[in-house]
Amino acid sequence: MPSRQVQILVLLLAFTPAQAGDLRVGRAAVDITPRPGMPMGGYFEIRLNTGTHDPLYAKALVLEQDGVKAALVACDLASVPTSFVEAARQSIERSTGLRGDAVMISATHTHTGPEMSPLFLAEVKGTPAEVAREYRAALAGTIAEAVRLAEVDLKPARVWAGIGQESSLCFNRRFLMKDGLVRFNPGKLNPDIVRPVGPTDPDVPVVYFDSPKSKPLATYVNFALHLDTVGGTDFSADYPYTLAKLLADIKGREMLTLFTIGTAGNVNHWDVNNPDPQHGPQEASRIGTILAGEVLRTYWKLSPVAGPLRIRREIVKLAAQELKPGEAEGARQLVNRALQRGASDIPFLDLVRAVKVLSVAGYQGKPIDAEVQVIAFGNDLAWVGLPGEVFVELGMAIKLASPFRYTIVSELAGDDIDYVPNRKAFAEGAYEVVNSRCAPGCGELLVDAATRLLVEAHQAKAAD
Numbered sequence: 462m463p464s465r466q467v468q469i470l471v472l473l474l475a476f477t478p479a480q481a482g483d484l485r486v487g488r489a490a491v492d493i494t495p496r497p498g499m500p501m502g503g504y505f506e507i508r509l510n511t512g513t514h515d516p517l518y519a520k521a522l523v524l525e526q527d528g529v530k531a532a533l534v535a536c537d538l539a540s541v542p543t544s545f546v547e548a549a550r551q552s553i554e555r556s557t558g559l560r561g562d563a564v565m566i567s568a569t570h571t572h573t574g575p576e577m578s579p580l581f582l583a584e585v586k587g588t589p590a591e592v593a594r595e596y597r598a599a600l601a602g603t604i605a606e607a608v609r610l611a612e613v614d615l616k617p618a619r620v621w622a623g624i625g626q627e628s629s630l631c632f633n634r635r636f637l638m639k640d641g642l643v644r645f646n647p648g649k650l651n652p653d654i655v656r657p658v659g660p661t662d663p664d665v666p667v668v669y670f671d672s673p674k675s676k677p678l679a680t681y682v683n684f685a686l687h688l689d690t691v692g693g694t695d696f697s698a699d700y701p702y703t704l705a706k707l708l709a710d711i712k713g714r715e716m717l718t719l720f721t722i723g724t725a726g727n728v729n730h731w732d733v734n735n736p737d738p739q740h741g742p743q744e745a746s747r748i749g750t751i752l753a754g755e756v757l758r759t760y761w762k763l764s765p766v767a768g769p770l771r772i773r774r775e776i777v778k779l780a781a782q783e784l785k786p787g788e789a790e791g792a793r794q795l796v797n798r799a800l801q802r803g804a805s806d807i808p809f810l811d812l813v814r815a816v817k818v819l820s821v822a823g824y825q826g827k828p829i830d831a832e833v834q835v836i837a838f839g840n841d842l843a844w845v846g847l848p849g850e851v852f853v854e855l856g857m858a859i860k861l862a863s864p865f866r867y868t869i870v871s872e873l874a875g876d877d878i879d880y881v882p883n884r885k886a887f888a889e890g891a892y893e894v895v896n897s898r899c900a901p902g903c904g905e906l907l908v909d910a911a912t913r914l915l916v917e918a919h920q921a922k923a924a925d
Contacts, residue, residue: 486615487614502574643889649732
């Protein structure tokens with residue numbers, strides 16, 4: 462007959478909730494720097510790459526717990542169009558144990574990367590066109606390879622999370638002017654500026670992964686700030702390069718730093734009250750250094766996070782903007798003129814509007830399929846992926862409504878549907894609104910979907 466102590470232990474075990482299994486984490490980085498001569502981005506002002514300041518990577522984190530796997534991927538690109546995301550997911554399903562819809566693929570939005578738009582590449586001829594075709598043909602497979610290598614690297618890990626604060630780097634780039642209009646990037650020391658018309662998000666979410674014996678494995682950092690500081694014709698990952706370099710100096714070269722951009726559709730680094738220039742590699746280094754300092758401070762106040770993994774996804778049908786009769790044909794003529802004879806004599810916003818109109822016409826009256834993803838780890842930590850360049854107000858609204866203690870919102874995940882302003886901005890106008898494919902209220906629909914998925918994931922008792 463068992464002893465009374467054994468009987469009590471059996472009863473305690475019977476009423477103890479089942480615990481999630483140990484987490485395993487794998488990480489990998491694959492070089493995606495194009496070979497020399499690759500076209501770089503710009504509205505009908507294609508630049509040809511002349512060198513590499515720092516290499517571009519597809520970085521992947523694979524999380525596995527109780528047989529459920531999810532992956533977070535960040536590519537040093539301005540965007541990852543949906544065709545590449547879909548192709549990469551298909552390859553990932555063939556070569557790994559991950560479901561395609563459990564992989565969140567985002568772009569860091571570096572402006573010093575390869576041009577990805579077929580429209581703008583149409584003006585490129587000769588060897589640069591061959592380099593671009595070769596690069597585009599291989600990109601999805603390279604992204605999938607990063608995930609495959611990260612899965613191979615899976616090992617027991619712990620997760621820690623925290624949120625730092627850095628408010629000196631970001632500025633809302635939309636300003637109310639004395640004439641009552643709203644302008645984007647109106648210039649430094651412009652005397653007609655009244656005030657910015659939107660906020661910035663100072664949060665610096667940090668997720669740190671280490672081994673059970675405290676060996677650094679990876680750091681995930683998110684920040685809502687445009688990556689448009691380096692300029693020129695050298696490839697660069699922009700300020701995340703310095704961020705990763707400095708964290709590796711502290712934590713060790715084997716630790717992977719994966720950066721994603723927060724909702725920064727209307728936020729950049731330009732301080733209009735500062736007359737000093739703010740561009741070039743030195744500016745990117747300054748931003749990366751300050752951001753690294755805040756991550757290092759945040760390391761000291763991280764809290765442990767426990768699973769299980771939960772994965773949610775929804776396709777939101779967004780209404781495209783309505784076009785007037787003949788508008789698409791007029792836009793096509795303007796774009797063809799720019800491609801054939803150059804764009805120097807065409808007002809910039811006219812070109813932006815024409816490209817937007819052609820994009821909207823491509824939907825043929827159908828809604829825009831916008832993917833919203835949530836990868837949650839336990840009841841404290843969740844990642845949200847949104848398509849397009851999303852206004853900061855929308856990302857902040859998601860975090861405010863989220864039931865998770867740490868909610869990380871990344872834009873340009875899954876597709877680039879251009880700008881996603883909040884409803885207020887549509888009445889104000891300016892560049893981002895001119896460049897938006899979606900109708901007023903679409904940003905709020907994304908907020909609703911993300912909030913719904915977060916609540917559902919938080920309430921779930923087991924992973925799918």
